[in-house]
Amino acid sequence: MSTDTVAVRQSWAEFGRRLRALRRSAGMTQRQLALRVGYHHTLISKLEGGVREPPAGLPLRLDVLLDGRGELLAILAGRPEERHSAPLLPATLFSTAPRDSGDPAAPQPVHHWPGRLLSCPLHSGDCEVPPLADALTLLSAADGDHGRTERWPGTEADAMHALTALIVGYTQDGLESVSTGTVGSVERVLRVVVRWAETLNRRGTLPVPQLRLAAECAQIAGWLRVERGQRILGMTWFARGLTWADVADDVVARATLLCDVCTLVRLDGDAASALAYAQELGTVDPHRAWMVAMSHLHQARARALGGDLAECRKRVVLSRRALDRLDGRDFIEAPWLGGATGRLQVEASIGGTLRDAAVITGALWVARxxxxxxxxxxxxxxxxxxxxxxxxxxxxxxxxxxxxxxxxxxxxxxxxxxxxxxxxxxxxxxxxxxxxxxxxxxxxxxxxxxxxxxxxxxxx
Structure with missing residues (x-):
């Protein structure tokens, strides 16, 4: 065995030992960790045993998820002495998915401009919204300046409010029409936010609000891509969003993204993966009733797809019980579960679940x-x-x-x-x-x- 091969094997072993220590410190089992990063638990076992190389991109997600501060990446790079002097956040965290040929040359107008921001990533509260014309001007300037925030009009708060309002507006527009212009504009906002976060990171500032907004943008961009039949691009955005949400410790964004991942894998007919992601959703924060309710709803749909009618019905009942416990915080974090919109979301999901179960089982009463x-x-x-x-x-x-x-x-x-x-x-x-x-x-x-x-x- 060559000296290089021995060195590689040694780095795998060291990576495994450190991974095991970080996982145990986080209070997770191998199965729980595997669910969080989207792999089978046997892979985590092999990594901790030092018998195989980690897949590309996984060390970064593990570092972020387990608060490794770049240690796992440094081990594989063969620079253990740099572990504690690593950058605040790895540069690869700020890469984005490629554009497509339909990306428009200018930001699209917004047909549903919000009156207020119910949730601002910077202030975590109810904030005023700038005029649409000012927001579009900032977006054009920001997209042309490649992250040079000092040349954007207004303050940091103005920029955050403008970009957040644009995402809210484009999301509402997407409910009516998933046009090329809307998709391109959402991804333009996302690129601007990520470049902004990267600039702050280079200056030594942890860009938590920017990464929270990036996670929200990624969720919308992924959903729009899926609706256009571009599922791979959609999953790419969801994966990036989950990484940004983990770094920003944004459990709301993580739960929302997992809801969309559940939907996407179910569209592909993968009942087992849909169930695994739905169960992971329930572990994000068991004390948040809306997350528990959505976990049960997605588990019900996955069980229906697998033909397990008894477990499907059980999860529907549990979801309704969790929804009855929603409080003020739940409606702030998941406003789409309130009022008529919430009833729509729940009944539509249950209707789809029962229809899928009726298809598999042939039960007429379930269809009714x-x-x-x-x-x-x-x-x-x-x-x-x-x-x-x-x-x-x-x-x-x-x-x-x-x-x-x-x-x-x-x-x-x-x-x-x-x-x-x-x-x-x-x-x-x-x-x-x-x-x-x-x-x-x-x-x-x-x-x-x-x-x-x-x-x-x-x-x-």
Whole structure:
């Protein structure tokens, strides 16, 4: 064995010993740590045993998650003497995903400009919002100055308020239309925030508020990419956001991002991974009722996908109990769970869960409960949120098919099919594909379904 090989093996062994010490100091098992970083627990065992090299990117996540202050990265770099003089944050923390050819040349106008900021990363409270024109001016200046904050108009607080308000506005715009301009503008804000954080880091300042905003931006950017059918880019943003949330110790951003990761892996039909991420969500902070409720809801959907009806129903009940315990802090951290919006979120999730369970088990009574929950969700939904209206209407039609009510399914689906096909959003396309499958399987050759099937393209 060569001297270089021996040195590499020794660095693996030292890495493993330090990883084990950091993990135990954090009070985590190998399985818990594996869930937090998205790998199987056997990999953590092998790393701690020093028998294999860590995958690219994992040492950084472990350093951040376990508060290693760069020690794990330094061990692999062969510079143990530099462990305690490492940069405040590793430079790789500030890399972002690549742009695509649809990135617009200028920031897009915002159609839903917020009146107030209910949660400001800098002040953690209710803050005023600058005029939209000022926010767009700052974004253009910031994007052109490559992080030179001294040339941006206004103060640090002005910049934080402007960039946060832009993300809130673009998020609302995305509920109605996932345009190329909206996607590009969100990612432009994200690049500006990350460059700002990197500049502060080089100056010796820990950029916690900026990384909190970056995590929120990444969540929105990932969701928009997924809706455009770009799931790999979406997961890239979610992964970056989770890293930034860990560094900033932002449990709210971490929980929100894990909700989206659960949805994405479920869209890929991976029930096991969806369940693992949903369980991880429940460990972020068991004392926050909204996180516990969302964990149970996502576990219910994963169990439904796996055909475990009993556990699915149990998780639905537990989610409702947790939702009944929501308090003021929960509604501040997850305002989308309050009022009609909250009822919409919950009933839509339960409707999808029960519909999936009915598909797997063939239970008509479960399908009828799915109909009831989906109808309740639609009753809470503003007509202007057309993509969500389309998604839930198609889900309702699918639940009708599963419950044996073909006429009701046709009546629900027929008016929205042309618009749904034209929308070309991942979530809507998934509902279209499911509806086509159920109609074809359960009512082959029936005259009432022929017209519907002719309007749903194969491969949606």
């Amino acid at each position: 409960q799915a109909v009831k929950a989906t109808e309740a969700a639609l009753s809470c939904l503003p007509a202007t949120h057309r993509p969500t209206v389309l998604l839930l209407t198609l889900r309702l039609a699918d639940a009708f098919v599963c419950s044996g009510q073909l006429d009701a399914a046709v009546a629900a689906a027929a008016p929205v099919l042309p618009e749904a096909v034209a929308a070309d959003r991942t979530s809507v396309n998934r509902e279209l594909a499911g509806l086509r499958t159920r109609l074809t399987t359960r009512y082959p050759g029936v005259r009432e379904t022929r017209c519907l099937l002719e309007q749903i393209p194969y491969g949606t």
